[in-house]
Every structure is written in C-alpha cells, then in structure tokens.
Amino acid sequence: xxxxxxxxxxxxxxxxxxxxxxxxxxxLEEAGQPYEVRLVSFEAMKQSAHLARQPFGQIPTYxxxxxxxxxxxxxxHIAERHGVLLPADAIGRARAIAWMFAALxxxxxxxxxxxxxxxxxxxxxxxxxxxxxLEGSIRKRLGSLAARLGDAxxxxxxxxxxxxxxxxxxxxxxxxxxxxxxxxxxxYVARAEARPAYQRAFAAQLAVFQAASAG
Amino acid sequence: xxxxxxxxxxxxxxxxxxxxxxxxxxxLEEAGQPYEVRLVSFEAMKQSAHLARQPFGQIPTYxxxxxxxxxxxxxxHIAERHGVLLPADAIGRARAIAWMFAALxxxxxxxxxxxxxxxxxxxxxxxxxxxxxLEGSIRKRLGSLAARLGDAxxxxxxxxxxxxxxxxxxxxxxxxxxxxxxxxxxxYVARAEARPAYQRAFAAQLAVFQAASAG
Numbered sequence: 522x523x524x525x526x527x528x529x530x531x532x533x534x535x536x537x538x539x540x541x542x543x544x545x546x547x548x549l550e551e552a553g554q555p556y557e558v559r560l561v562s563f564e565a566m567k568q569s570a571h572l573a574r575q576p577f578g579q580i581p582t583y584x585x586x587x588x589x590x591x592x593x594x595x596x597x598h599i600a601e602r603h604g605v606l607l608p609a610d611a612i613g614r615a616r617a618i619a620w621m622f623a624a625l626x627x628x629x630x631x632x633x634x635x636x637x638x639x640x641x642x643x644x645x646x647x648x649x650x651x652x653x654x655l656e657g658s659i660r661k662r663l664g665s666l667a668a669r670l671g672d673a674x675x676x677x678x679x680x681x682x683x684x685x686x687x688x689x690x691x692x693x694x695x696x697x698x699x700x701x702x703x704x705x706x707x708x709y710v711a712r713a714e715a716r717p718a719y720q721r722a723f724a725a726q727l728a729v730f731q732a733a734s735a736g
Numbered sequence: 737x738x739x740x741x742x743x744x745x746x747x748x749x750x751x752x753x754x755x756x757x758x759x760x761x762x763x764l765e766e767a768g769q770p771y772e773v774r775l776v777s778f779e780a781m782k783q784s785a786h787l788a789r790q791p792f793g794q795i796p797t798y799x800x801x802x803x804x805x806x807x808x809x810x811x812x813h814i815a816e817r818h819g820v821l822l823p824a825d826a827i828g829r830a831r832a833i834a835w836m837f838a839a840l841x842x843x844x845x846x847x848x849x850x851x852x853x854x855x856x857x858x859x860x861x862x863x864x865x866x867x868x869x870l871e872g873s874i875r876k877r878l879g880s881l882a883a884r885l886g887d888a889x890x891x892x893x894x895x896x897x898x899x900x901x902x903x904x905x906x907x908x909x910x911x912x913x914x915x916x917x918x919x920x921x922x923x924y925v926a927r928a929e930a931r932p933a934y935q936r937a938f939a940a941q942l943a944v945f946q947a948a949s950a951g
Contacts, residue, residue, distance in 0.1 A: 576884035577842055577877065587827045593841060594834035612802045619809035625841040626808060627792055634849070647862040662792065669791035 524549065524556040524585035526595075527571070528729060531562075536730030537695075538723045541592040542581040544689050546725055548596045548682065550718035552603035560729065593625050596682050606682040613678060620676050620683025628666065629690045631658035636693050656699065663703050670705055674712060688713040739764065739771040739800035741810075742786070743944060746777075751945030752910075753938045756807040757796040759904050761940055763811045763897065765933035767818035775944065808840050811897050821897040828893060835891050835898025843881065844905045846873035851908050871914065878918050885920055889927060903928040 526549075528542035542558075549556045565571055566578045574582040575590040583589040589598055597618065600606035607614045635655040642648050666687075670676060675684045691710050694700045700707045713719060741764075743757035757773075764771050780786055781793045789797040790805040798804040804813055812833065815821035822829045850870040857863050881902075885891060890899045906925050909915045915922045928934060 572880075572883070577838070577880045579842070587830055589830055589834055591834045591837035591841065593837040594830065597833060598830045615802055615804055615809065615813045618812060619804055619806045622806035622808040622840065623792070625837065626806065626844070627794070629841070630845050630848070633845070645862065645865075647860065647866075650860075651862075665787075665792045668787070 522585055524554060524583065525559055526556055526584075527559050527561050527574075527580045527582045528726065529563075529580055530560040530565075531733050532726070532730055536727040538726055539689075539693055540580065540726065541689075543722060543726055544592040544686060545581045545583060545595050545599070546722035547685055547689070547719055548599040548606060550721045551685070551716075552599055552605045554599070554603060558725075558729070593621055593686060596686060597621065600682045606680070606685060608678060608681065616677050617681035617683045620681065621686050624683065624686035624690050628662050628687065631655055631662060632690055632693050635659060636696070639696075659694070659699060660702075663699070663706060667703050667705050670709060672705070675709075680713070680716070684709075684713060737800055739769060739798065740774055741771055741799075742774050742776050742789075742795045742797045743941065744778075744795055745775040745780075746948050747941070747945055751942040753941055754904075754908055755795065755941065756904075758937060758941055759807040759901060760796045760798060760810050760814070761937035762900055762904070762934055763814040763821060765936045766900070766931075767814055767820045769814070769818060773940075773944070775948075808836055808901060811901060812836065815897045821895070821900060823893060823896065831892050832896035832898045835896065836901050839898065839901035839905050843877045843902065846870055846877060847905055847908050850874060851911070854911075874909070874914060875917075878914070878921060882918050882920050885924060887920070890924075895928070895931070899924075899928060 526542055526545050529540055532540045534540055546556070561571060561580060566575075566580065571582075572578055574584070574588050577590075579590070581590075581592055581595065583595045583598070586602065587598075589595050596606070607617050635652065638648070638651055638655060642651060645651075675681065676687065677683065688710055691700065691706060692714075700710070714723075741757055741760050744755055747755045749755055761771070776786060776795060781790075781795065786797075787793055789799070789803050792805075794805070796805075796807055796810065798810040798813070801817065802813075804810050811821070822832050850867065853863070853866055853870060857866060860866075890896065891902065892898065903925055906915065906921060915925070929938075
C-alpha cells in the first residue's frame, strides 16, 4: 500500500518547512514509512477532486489505508498505525494527545496570526499596535510552555506526537527574535530539528521548492 | 471513581454555554457519566495547584482515571473510554477525529478571534475593517462546511465527537447574524442543541452562573 500526501506546488514559505505537510512528512519519517507526494496548485486546491479529500481546500491530505485530512489527525493516525510517537500506556498516550491539541488549539493561533499579520497588515496604520498585542499573547503562551518544560528534553517523557506538533508551531517564530527570550524553548526546537527524521522531512520539502524554482 | 472537571467560578459568557467546560460536560452527558465540578476563580487559575493540571492556566481540566487538559483531548478520552461519540471501525474513528481537529484548528480560530475583537477592539480605529476581514475568513470556512454537510444530519455518519466540537465552535456565532446565511448549518446546530445530553450540560453550566449571580 502506497501512502500519498499532498503539498503545495509552490510553498508560500519558500521551502522553510512551515507548510503543514511538514508535520506529516516528519511523522512518516519517524515511523520509517515511505510516501509519495502529489503537488497541488492553489487552483487545484479549490477543485472538487481535492475538496472531496479536504473540505476546506487546504493541504496536506493523506491517502493510503484511508483518506484523511487535518495535519493533527493525520499525525495521530500515523502514530497509532505504526506504534510510534505515543507512549504505549493509556495514560501516557492521552497526555501526549493533550499536547497535540495544546500545540494546535492553544499555542498555534497567536503565532499563526502574528505571521499572517506580518504579511497582510504591514501597511495598515494599526500594524505596530496589533503586532504588539499578538506578541503579548505569544509570550504568555511561551512563558507557560517554558515553565512546564523546565529542564526536560521533551514535554512529557519521550519525544511524542505532542512534541512534533509543538515544534512545528514554534518553528514559525524563527523569522522573529521572540524565541531568543526563551532559551529553553529555543534549545527544545533545536533538539527536535537535530532528529534525523526531521532532517529527512525538511530536505524533502525543500527539494520540492528548489525544483519548482528551477523549473 | 469520581470524575471532576474545572469550570469558571464566574463565566465571562454569563452562562450561555460558550466556555470550554461545556464541551466536556456535554461529552460526559453523552456517555452517561456523572461528574463533579470544581469552580476556579481567575486568580486560582494562575496558581501552582491549577497550573500543575493545566500548564496554560485555562479551564477545563479533567481528573479521574487520569489528569488531563485541553477540551479536545478530554472529549477524545471520554469518547474512547466509554465507547461513545466515535464509530467502532478504525477508518470511521480516524475520520471523526479529523473533524475534531478541523473544528478546533480550522474553524474555531477566526470565530474565536471575531468574538474576541468584538470585546477587546471595539474602540480601536481599525475595528470595522478588522471585523470585516474576520467575517470573510469565517464565511469562507462556513461555506466549505455547508458544502460538505450537504443535507446530511451530521458531518460523517452518526453524531460524533467531531460534531460535538464543531457545534460548540459554531454556537459562538449565535450573538451574530452570520449563521442566518447558512440555514443548513443553523439547522445542524439546532439538531445538536436538541439532544438531551446537550440540554443537561447546558442547564448544569447555566445553574453555576445563576448561583454565582444570586450569591
């Protein structure tokens, strides 16, 4: 059975690994699973063939043993199917899943809004004030996260799907200086980036961008 | 074993069922599980006893067979532990979980931002423009959701944890007229509100607000 995921034909992040297919690539690499990639244009993402797989016209999707959308759900499915990225015991598993939801529902929103504002609202008269407010929200979350992480390597025991998603969320801050004020979180991100599975996934998505740029 | 959840001592929504403990109450009612509620003040939410259970100082938390945070993770745990709100087959289960993530990571962010802007940014010079932009994002998501729902009762077969979370997200739009333009989604929300489990959960959280107001 071949696993096929979708990714941007031309990623808006220019191959910096911020598109959400990175999460799925990384999880598949952690699981040692080969996969194929179908690149989709922004036009194709709005067409019925893609919408049948992804109702909101986004990437990534997952096709293989089943068809699935939402990067968080796909990462959870890969983790469960291949017995990776989640503790074997029920309590540890539930706690790792809590970190998955925390990454996507509590930490990501202000970080994503901040990066979006830096693109879309740069010329607005309120830009500085809005950025300041969003940075405050981000710092509140990062302070809580750093306090919980303490001097541990990962959020709750071994590296989990919760860490994987949390790191992909924090990586979006790399184009700012905010993470400099949270050295333990910067080190947490660096530890994750050093994982061979991360590096393989990053190289694969960068190669897509470079090929598109050369073409 | 007693299940104890936390909720706001005084909910900012004045008992309209928008606080995130509602999701957990509703899931527990669907599962037929009794539970106790520990009310926490905004001060207590920032203190170490609560932060040990909820690193970001939010509600709800879940204590019982394990201690857990993040409403999405708690609902998933309740569904799995009690064999409710998820299809029995692996594919149906994964797809219901995809809708859980879609509710919290794709549909909720613009809706939550919109309700927050209506409270915090009303006096800002950019208010109208920002509200308009957020409403555009919300309508884009609602259009996709309505297209997928079609004339079905629920998003993917029987009522699931994905529907439960999606409805709690859409309920936040009730103080606007936006949902009027999506009659199939308004009917979807009304169908969910008619469930006896929803009504018991709603009554329970409203009673907390009314007791606090009378006290």
